[in-house]
Amino acid sequence: MASSRLFGGLTAKSSFLFGGARSYSALPNSSIPAAKKKYVPTSGTYPLGFKASGTIVGVKPGNTTKPDLAFIASDEPCAAAAVFTKNKFQAAPVTFSRDLLKSKENNNIRGVLVNSGCANAVTGKGGLEDAAAMAKAADKCVGGDGSTIVMSTGVIGQRLPLGNIITNVPKAHESLGSNHDHWMAAARAICTTDTFPKLISKKFRLPSSPSIEYKIAGMTKGAGMIHPNMATLLGIIATDAPIAPDVLPSLLKGAVDKSFNSITIDGDTSTNDTVALLANGAAGGAPISSTSSQDFITFQKVLTDFSTELAQLIVRDGEGATKFVTIRVVESVSEEAARKIASTIARSPLVKTALYGKDANWGRILCATGYALISEPGMPANDVPEVVPEKTNVSFIPTDGSKELKLLSNGEPEMVDEERAAEILELEDLEILVRLGTGDKQATYWTCDYSHEYITINGDYRT
Amino acid sequence: MASSRLFGGLTAKSSFLFGGARSYSALPNSSIPAAKKKYVPTSGTYPLGFKASGTIVGVKPGNTTKPDLAFIASDEPCAAAAVFTKNKFQAAPVTFSRDLLKSKENNNIRGVLVNSGCANAVTGKGGLEDAAAMAKAADKCVGGDGSTIVMSTGVIGQRLPLGNIITNVPKAHESLGSNHDHWMAAARAICTTDTFPKLISKKFRLPSSPSIEYKIAGMTKGAGMIHPNMATLLGIIATDAPIAPDVLPSLLKGAVDKSFNSITIDGDTSTNDTVALLANGAAGGAPISSTSSQDFITFQKVLTDFSTELAQLIVRDGEGATKFVTIRVVESVSEEAARKIASTIARSPLVKTALYGKDANWGRILCATGYALISEPGMPANDVPEVVPEKTNVSFIPTDGSKELKLLSNGEPEMVDEERAAEILELEDLEILVRLGTGDKQATYWTCDYSHEYITINGDYRT
Numbered sequence: 001m002a003s004s005r006l007f008g009g010l011t012a013k014s015s016f017l018f019g020g021a022r023s024y025s026a027l028p029n030s031s032i033p034a035a036k037k038k039y040v041p042t043s044g045t046y047p048l049g050f051k052a053s054g055t056i057v058g059v060k061p062g063n064t065t066k067p068d069l070a071f072i073a074s075d076e077p078c079a080a081a082a083v084f085t086k087n088k089f090q091a092a093p094v095t096f097s098r099d100l101l102k103s104k105e106n107n108n109i110r111g112v113l114v115n116s117g118c119a120n121a122v123t124g125k126g127g128l129e130d131a132a133a134m135a136k137a138a139d140k141c142v143g144g145d146g147s148t149i150v151m152s153t154g155v156i157g158q159r160l161p162l163g164n165i166i167t168n169v170p171k172a173h174e175s176l177g178s179n180h181d182h183w184m185a186a187a188r189a190i191c192t193t194d195t196f197p198k199l200i201s202k203k204f205r206l207p208s209s210p211s212i213e214y215k216i217a218g219m220t221k222g223a224g225m226i227h228p229n230m231a232t233l234l235g236i237i238a239t240d241a242p243i244a245p246d247v248l249p250s251l252l253k254g255a256v257d258k259s260f261n262s263i264t265i266d267g268d269t270s271t272n273d274t275v276a277l278l279a280n281g282a283a284g285g286a287p288i289s290s291t292s293s294q295d296f297i298t299f300q301k302v303l304t305d306f307s308t309e310l311a312q313l314i315v316r317d318g319e320g321a322t323k324f325v326t327i328r329v330v331e332s333v334s335e336e337a338a339r340k341i342a343s344t345i346a347r348s349p350l351v352k353t354a355l356y357g358k359d360a361n362w363g364r365i366l367c368a369t370g371y372a373l374i375s376e377p378g379m380p381a382n383d384v385p386e387v388v389p390e391k392t393n394v395s396f397i398p399t400d401g402s403k404e405l406k407l408l409s410n411g412e413p414e415m416v417d418e419e420r421a422a423e424i425l426e427l428e429d430l431e432i433l434v435r436l437g438t439g440d441k442q443a444t445y446w447t448c449d450y451s452h453e454y455i456t457i458n459g460d461y462r463t
Numbered sequence: 464m465a466s467s468r469l470f471g472g473l474t475a476k477s478s479f480l481f482g483g484a485r486s487y488s489a490l491p492n493s494s495i496p497a498a499k500k501k502y503v504p505t506s507g508t509y510p511l512g513f514k515a516s517g518t519i520v521g522v523k524p525g526n527t528t529k530p531d532l533a534f535i536a537s538d539e540p541c542a543a544a545a546v547f548t549k550n551k552f553q554a555a556p557v558t559f560s561r562d563l564l565k566s567k568e569n570n571n572i573r574g575v576l577v578n579s580g581c582a583n584a585v586t587g588k589g590g591l592e593d594a595a596a597m598a599k600a601a602d603k604c605v606g607g608d609g610s611t612i613v614m615s616t617g618v619i620g621q622r623l624p625l626g627n628i629i630t631n632v633p634k635a636h637e638s639l640g641s642n643h644d645h646w647m648a649a650a651r652a653i654c655t656t657d658t659f660p661k662l663i664s665k666k667f668r669l670p671s672s673p674s675i676e677y678k679i680a681g682m683t684k685g686a687g688m689i690h691p692n693m694a695t696l697l698g699i700i701a702t703d704a705p706i707a708p709d710v711l712p713s714l715l716k717g718a719v720d721k722s723f724n725s726i727t728i729d730g731d732t733s734t735n736d737t738v739a740l741l742a743n744g745a746a747g748g749a750p751i752s753s754t755s756s757q758d759f760i761t762f763q764k765v766l767t768d769f770s771t772e773l774a775q776l777i778v779r780d781g782e783g784a785t786k787f788v789t790i791r792v793v794e795s796v797s798e799e800a801a802r803k804i805a806s807t808i809a810r811s812p813l814v815k816t817a818l819y820g821k822d823a824n825w826g827r828i829l830c831a832t833g834y835a836l837i838s839e840p841g842m843p844a845n846d847v848p849e850v851v852p853e854k855t856n857v858s859f860i861p862t863d864g865s866k867e868l869k870l871l872s873n874g875e876p877e878m879v880d881e882e883r884a885a886e887i888l889e890l891e892d893l894e895i896l897v898r899l900g901t902g903d904k905q906a907t908y909w910t911c912d913y914s915h916e917y918i919t920i921n922g923d924y925r926t
Contacts, residue, residue, distance in 0.1 A: 088850040089833035122829060122852075124875055156826030157876045349812070349913075350921055357922030363619030366585060370552035387551040389585075412587055413620045450812075450922070455915050458813060459820030 035428075036196040039313055044180045044201035047215040047240035049075040049282030051176035054185030057168040059117030059154070059161055067189035069165060070219075071172040072236055073111035073142055078280035080109035080149065081248035083256045085273035091121035093150045094274060096131040100146060106245035110147035112236050112276055113138040113169070114190050116221070119272050120152040120160050130160045137166045141173035151234050151274050153221065154192055187219035190234055193457065194221050198313040204302045206241065207294040209285035214241040216306055220260075220275075222314045233314055235260060235275035237306065241299060242281030244289035252277045254300055259307035262339075263315050263446045277303070315446045320453030323355050326431040328397075330442040337373060337386040338443035341434065344372035346447035355449040358425040360416065362394050362407035369394075369434055391437030396421065399429035410437070498891075499659040502776055507643045507664035510678040510703035512538040512745030514639035517648030520631040522580030522617070522624055530652035532628060533682075534635040535699055536574035536605055541743035543572035543612065544711035546719045548736035554584035556613045557737060559594040563609060569708035573610035575699050575739055576601045576632070577653050579684070582735050583615040583623050593623045600629045604636035614697050614737050616684065617655055650682035653697055656920065657684050661776040667765045669704065670757040672748030677704040679769055683723075683738075685777040696777055698723060698738035700769065704762060705744030707752035715740045717763055722770035725802075726778050726909045740766070778909045783916030786818050789894040791860075792832075793905040800836060800849040801906035804897065807835035809910035819912040821888040823879065825857050825870035832857075832897055854900030859884065862892035873900070 032040060046052075054067030082101055084094050101109070113134060120127050131150050138148040152160065176182065187199035201217035222233030243251065252275065260275055281287065288295045316324055327345050332338035345351055348368040354361040369392065373384045394408040405424055406414045424430065495503060509515075517530030545564055547557050564572070576597060583590050594613050601611040615623065639645065650662035664680035685696030706714065719738055744750065751758045779787055790808050795801035808814055811831040817824040832855065836847045857871040868887055869877045887893065 085834075086837040086844050087830065087833040088837070088847050089829050089852050089855075122826065122871070122874070122876060156830070349917075353918055353922035355922075356918065359922070363585065366552050367550065367619070370550040371548075374549040374551070381549050384551050389552050392552075408585070411585070413585060450918060452915050452918050454812075455816055455819065455913060455918060459816035459818075459822070459913070 032196045036317065039198070039316055040196050041180075041199060041201070044183060044199065044217065045203060045215055046178055046180070046183055046201055046217045047238050047280070047282065049240055049280045050217070050238045050278070051075070051178050052182045052186040053172050053175035053177065054187070054189035055168055055172040055175055057115070057164050057172075059115050059164065061161075063117065067185055068116045069168060069172050070114040070186040070189035071111060071138065071169075071176060072186055072238060072278070073173070073176055074109075074238070074278060074280040076280055076282065077108040077110055077144065077147065078278050079107055079243055079245040079248050080276060080278045081106050081252045082149065082274055082276040083252055083260075087273075089122060091119050091152060091272040092123055092127035092131040093120055093152045094272060095128060096135065097149045097151070097274065097276075100135070100149065104146060106248050108144070108147060109149060109278060110142040110144050111138060112149045112151065112278070113172075114151040114153070114234060114236070115160065115165055116190050116192050117154040118152060118158050118160050119154045119156050121156045121272055123157070123159050126159060130162050133162055134160070134165055134169075137169040138173070141170055149276055151190075151272070151276075153190065153234055153272050183217060183219070190219060190221045192221060193319060194317050196317060198310060198317070200306065200309055200313075202302070202306055204298075206285065206288070206298055212283055212285045214239060214283050214285075216241070216302065218306060218310050220310045220314060222317075233260065233273050233275075235307070235310060236278070237276070237303070237310075238278045238280070240281065240283035241279055242283075242285055242287040243279040243299070244287050247288060247291055247296060248277060248279060250291060251296070251300055251303055255303040255307040258304050259311040262444060263311050275307075312446055315448050318448035319457045320451040320455075321448030322428070322451055323449040324429045325355060325447050325449070326429070327434070327445045327447065328431060328442065329434045329436065331436045331439055332441045332443070333386045333436075333439035335441040335443055338436070338441055339445070341369055341372040341387070341436075342443045342445035344368045345432065345434070346445045349450055352447070352450035355430070356451045358422070360396065360407065360418075360421040360425060362413075365394055365432060365434070366392070366408060386436060386438055388436075388438055393435040393437065395433045395435075396424050397431035397433050398424045399427055399431060404433070495659045499780065502661070502779055503659050504643075504662060504664070507646060507662065507680065508666060508678055509641055509643070509646055509664055509680045510701050510743070510745065512703055512743045513680070513701045513741070514538070514641050515646045515649040516635050516638035516640065517650070517652035518631055518635040518638055520578070520627050520635075522578050522627060526580065530648050531579045532631060532635050533577040533649040533652035534574060534601065534632075534639060535649055535701060535741070536636070536639055537572075537701070537741060537743040539743055539745065540571040540573055540607065540610065541741050542570055542706055542708040542711050543739060543741045544569050544715045545612065545737055545739040546715055546723075550736075552585060554582055554615060554735040555586055555590035555594040556583055556615045557735060558591060559598065560612045560614070560737065560739075563598070563612065567609060569711050571607070571610060572612060572741060573605040573607050574601060575612045575614065575741070576635075577614040577616070577697060577699070578623070578628060579653050579655050580617040581615060581621050581623050582617045582619050584619045584735055586620070586622050589622060593625050596625055597623070597628055597632075600632040601636070604633055612739055614653075614735070614739075616653065616697055616735050646680060646682070653682060653684040655684060656782060657780050659780060661773060661780070663769065663772055663776075665765070665769055667761075669748065669751070669761055675746055675748045677702060677746050677748075679704070679765065681769060681773050683773045683777060685780075696723065696736050696738075698770070698773060699741070700739070700766070700773075701741045701743070703744065703746035704742055705746075705748055705750040706742040706762070707750050710751060710754055710759065711740060711742060713754060714759070714763055714766055718766040718770040721767050722774040725907060726774050738770075775909055778911050781911035782920045783914040783918075784911030785891070785914055786912040787892045788818060788910050788912070789892070790897070790908045790910065791894060791905065792897045792899065794899045794902060795904045795906070796849045796899075796902035798904040798906055801899070801904055802908070804832050804835040804850070804899075805906050805908035807831045808895065808897070809908045812913060815910070815913040818893070819914045821885070823859065823870065823881070823884040823888060825876075828857055828895060828897070829855070829871060849899060849901055851899075851901055856898040856900065858896045858898075859887050860894035860896050861887045862890055862894060867896070
């Protein structure tokens with residue numbers, strides 16, 4: 001065993017260091033798996049007044065070819081909000097950025113600086129100083145103290161190579177630009193075990209200013225250690241719509257709960273997760289300042305749909321994933337119960353391996369539904385009125401638009417057309433629909449399967 | 464794809480039906496993996512007044528060589544208690560046996576009849592009638608109405624081949640015997656994807672009758688869908704100690720919480736789990752009737768240790784497992800928090816794949832510790848006073864008796880001797896010790912790793 005393998009860098013994702021099916025950073029287009037190319041846009045329309053860049057700084061010693069520092073900057077100070085991991089071991093950039101947004105009251109932010117390759121997590125006081133120094137270097141370039149949010153992703157337990165980063169921040173600033181290639185370079189720079197960069201841009205309109213075409217763009221990364229709240233994921237979303245700082249956090253939280261907090265790859269919630277939203281108002285129009293306004297409601301939907309699309313890209317790139325699975329739990333007494341059941345099905349290793357094996361094993365789906373809400377060991381059994389076996393229905397909804405395939409009807413097994421099930425399971429996308437029959441609330445989760453490659457990526461790097 | 468594969472029998476454990484690395488029933492001694500032979504006893508001392516048998520009845524159509532019906536019977540009526548799965552989709556034998564024990568007030572039970580190969584789960588009213596008919600056939604043999612507990616394990620969603628079972632119950636009764644081979648035949652008959660039968664027998668004494676040598680024997684099965692509460696596991700424990708029916712349930716519950724409810728293989732809690740305890744008093748002595756007596760306290764410890772040893776055998780036989788891992792969380796504010804953290808580490812796919820890869824990845828252990836107690840998505844963040852990063856310590860405790868290897872001390876990464884870590888991780892057994900530094904409560908969990916074979920067993924049977 002080479003001496004660097006075990007502790008030269010303890011890793012959140014071992015394959016960062018040791019090579020494997022996935023390399024440390026997103027590859028150039030030519031290396032993106034053929035099946036994933038459709039998720040990588042070749043053009044886009046980006047919000048006014050924002051610029052982006054991706055720069056090679058060598059966070060990892062050997063890296064001289066892949067961008068690993070992303071900079072997203074606004075020409076003018078903007079409103080900003082972020083949602084962070086709830087993990088008790090929060091990385092230094094999480095602590096720094098949370099404090100910053102609090103002290104700035106979600107306003108007067110100029111940009112986001114992100115490095116991949118080192119998570120700056122479990123790095124003590126020194127790590128906090130590093131995060132602050134990184135932000136300060138960016139502040140100098142944009143000309144505003146305390147105006148930069150920082151994020152880091154990668155190896156846990158290592159200090160940042162601060163010199164490499166600080167030295168290159170001016171270069172990252174000089175490289176800023178507003179076209180598709182600039183944004184794509186930034187999207188690439190935040191990747192770790194991702195196999196493709198995840199970038200989306202959209203246009204939208206608000207009721208109060210129908211003549212203005214607003215834009216929203218965002219990028220995200222993440223492929224493993226993915227589970228609410230939240231995941232080894234970073235997300236940065238920028239819009240040129242005018243949004244008051246005090247309504248921005250609730251807009252972001254509303255969107256994240258139904259998107260980034262509704263995906264799971266392996267049930268592990270990381271130390272670094274952050275999704276940030278920046279709104280600079282560069283496109284003009286009336287500011288969104290009331291949570292009851294039509295503009296607020298419209299933008300909430302735009303942002304939720306946008307975030308959902310970004311979050312789904314993470315599931316599409318799940319480590320070792322061969323399937324993209326939507327789990328809808330409907331007719332529930334409460335949304336909370338529906339969420340918990342959907343989440344439990346989504347993270348069940350037996351469901352996930354059955355999906356990999358293309359096995360229509362409703363027994364496992366039912367089993368997960370049946371234990372999702374039960375009490376912890378040692379605690380008395382609870383009632384779980386949300387789940388009544390005789391009212392439970394399970395179906396596969398084919399994603400090619402063809403007819404639903406019923407597996408369980410009111411607690412009784414269906415005689416299933418197995419040829420049909422096989423056809424449905426051959427599709428990359430699948431929807432599992434669980435009707436509880438006990439209420440009218442619902443929740444949706446997105447997940448992928450567990451394959452041999454997941455084990456290889458996360459355990460097998462030494463062979 | 465052969466037509467029987469998908470729906471000819473929907474399976475809790477697909478490999479039951481389709482073959483794979485594990486066959487449907489425990490194999491003769493000659494086929495037990497060499498590394499597991501040490502866990503299979505070649506002799507034992509069994510409680511007085513109990514007899515056991517294992518009979519081939521052909522629950523699965525093709526089975527003509529492996530015992531698949533176990534019968535454990537007491538010569539005299541005995542006290543009996545059982546702990547059942549909390550899964551909302553409870554199998555028919557669970558419902559039947561729970562009702563029976565309630566109506567008999569935990570007394571006047573004569574035996575346990577168990578079939579493997581079909582779980583009689585999600586089988587509706589017909590399934591309940593099947594469970595009752597199975598019990599009645601045994602009742603006839605032992606001469607007492609309503610005196611037989613039934614259990615089933617195997618395929619979900621199929622009706623029992625009731626004729627095969629009923630016809631063979633008299634044969635199972637005639638085959639009853641009290642020597643080691645009889646008990647081993649029963650232990651084999653309850654196996655499904657297990658690679659070895661799990662049988663333990665012990666002697667013990669009670670303070671009030673120091674001259675009497677009591678005996679306790681038990682068997683269990685289970686290898687996947689293992690997680691509290693409880694698992695695709697069955698357990699049957701018999702003792703010739705005299706225990707009053709009204710104290711038996713609390714004795715069993717106390718033991719199960721620290722044993723069968725403290726193991727996880729894949730985090731999936733099945734529909735059929737049952738552990739039953741029978742006490743016939745055949746060895747004589749004063750009955751244990753008070754929960755505050757010295758005898759009660761002594762027997763509680765005997766039973767907890769015995770159950771722990773049985774439960775650990777299940778982890779040793781975890782599907783695809785290459786490691787046996789003890790997770791101890793100490794210095795916690797509460798036992799409940801310690802349990803939850805230990806359970807979260809034990810089921811983290813990233814921890815389990817790192818163990819498989821022999822990677823001393825404390826970042827993943829820490830990550831799981833950090834998210835174990837956080838609130839659900841959509842709920843406000845909670846305080847989690849049990850986990851304070853600056854007070855957290857993580858170590859490997861080598862199971863060869865050599866010195867502890869510190870990985871994290873008071874939240875700061877240790878400079879770890881990687882050669883030493885590699886040595887420790889080469890051992891099959893490992894203990895992960897997490898010291899929270901916030902209290903004096905603790906909990907212990909046992910788990911195994913995730914390997915390629917787990918994926919193969921649970922997903923890959925079709926290739």
